[in-house]
Amino acid sequence: MSFPVFPEGVPIAPISSIKYSELNKSAKEVLECCSTVGFFYLDLSGHSITSKADEIREIAVSSFRLPAEEKMKYHLQKGVSLAGYKAPGTVKKTDETHRPDTTEFFNVFTDHITGTTDSIQYPPHLIEHKALLKQFSQDAHAIGNEILSVLADQLSIPSSEFTSRNSFSTSSQSHIRLTHKIPHEGADAVGLPSHTDFGSVTVLFTWLGGLQIQHQGEWKYVKPLKNHAIINLGDAIVHLTNGALLSAKHRVVDAPKEQNKLDRYSVVYFVRPNNQVEMKPLERFLNDDTPRKRVGGKFEQEEGVVLSAEEWIRRRAAQLGS
Numbered sequence: 001m002s003f004p005v006f007p008e009g010v011p012i013a014p015i016s017s018i019k020y021s022e023l024n025k026s027a028k029e030v031l032e033c034c035s036t037v038g039f040f041y042l043d044l045s046g047h048s049i050t051s052k053a054d055e056i057r058e059i060a061v062s063s064f065r066l067p068a069e070e071k072m073k074y075h076l077q078k079g080v081s082l083a084g085y086k087a088p089g090t091v092k093k094t095d096e097t098h099r100p101d102t103t104e105f106f107n108v109f110t111d112h113i114t115g116t117t118d119s120i121q122y123p124p125h126l127i128e129h130k131a132l133l134k135q136f137s138q139d140a141h142a143i144g145n146e147i148l149s150v151l152a153d154q155l156s157i158p159s160s161e162f163t164s165r166n167s168f169s170t171s172s173q174s175h176i177r178l179t180h181k182i183p184h185e186g187a188d189a190v191g192l193p194s195h196t197d198f199g200s201v202t203v204l205f206t207w208l209g210g211l212q213i214q215h216q217g218e219w220k221y222v223k224p225l226k227n228h229a230i231i232n233l234g235d236a237i238v239h240l241t242n243g244a245l246l247s248a249k250h251r252v253v254d255a256p257k258e259q260n261k262l263d264r265y266s267v268v269y270f271v272r273p274n275n276q277v278e279m280k281p282l283e284r285f286l287n288d289d290t291p292r293k294r295v296g297g298k299f300e301q302e303e304g305v306v307l308s309a310e311e312w313i314r315r316r317a318a319q320l321g322s
């Protein structure tokens with residue numbers, strides 16, 4: 001599948017590219033990206049996850065073609081769990097213009113495809129590819145954990161401090177997300193309003209422009225690069241590090257110029273902390289003088305109560321209204 005080239009003359013965010021094969025060698029740069037811009041490209045040339053992402057994209061294309069009433073049978077339960085389908089127009093309008101979102105997605109939970117917990121129902125069309133979805137989840141989760149391990153080391157804590165809290169085989173709210181943004185005329189809608197992710201690490205594959213981050217006060221496109229994933233951190237890891245790391249705001253708008261005539265898909269994996277992890281800053285980050293970043297989307301939290309990651313993410317997700 002080939003896509004129209006990303007056009008010239010649109011504002012592009014300057015984001016570093018780090019080779020997956022040199023993650024350890026680039027450890028300082030990884031920390032720099034994850035505590036300043038909050039995003040980096042991961043060059044995965046030669047890693048089989050890129051072709052798995054391509055295959056899953058095709059599954060997404062056909063799954064979203066299901067009739068709306070069929071997809072609605074799998075709609076996620078607001079405020080309960082993110083597992084399942086989300087229809088367009090259901091996300092909290094956080095942009096200044098309060099436009100409804102034009103993105104639909106399917107969240108396929110890792111626990112459900114690995115059998116760690118009982119599964120909800122997914123469309124047969126989608127779940128018949130369970131083996132591939134499982135391999136992709138495993139690969140993306142491992143990549144997320146390698147990044148967390150490098151970050152821990154750079155932050156002078158044992159590398160297992162993060163990875164042991166984000167284990168693939170222990171129950172969590174980690175999941176794959178297949179997204180589909182419907183093309184539209186005019187400026188009355190937004191793909192996905194401005195938000196920060198909730199978990200630890202996000203591994204994103206996308207083929208058309210549309211993702212934007214703020215850079216020097218201006219929204220700029222993150223240009224998709226062949227064989228690269230786009231990596232960013234979520235609020236949970238910012239909370240655990242007491243703000244030493246950054247979860248950057250991002251949004252999805254129209255793909256630039258001629259790319260916007262096409263439907264836009266992305267294949268995302270969210271590494272989230274294991275359900276029983278206590279959501280409080282690790283000891284090491286309580287009394288140091290690293291500059292602090294704010295954790296996105298605050299919610300009411302009882303004084304002195306430490307929430308489990310499962311409950312913390314549930315409350316954080318409920319805020320998004322989807």
Ligand SMILES: O=C(O)CCC(=O)C(=O)O
Binds near residue numbers: 204206
């Ligand atoms: O599709 C994209 O480029 C980003 C999607 C995203 O930010 C999300 O699902 O949280």
Ligand SMILES: [Fe+2]
Binds near residue numbers: 195196197250
């Ligand atoms: Fe996001």
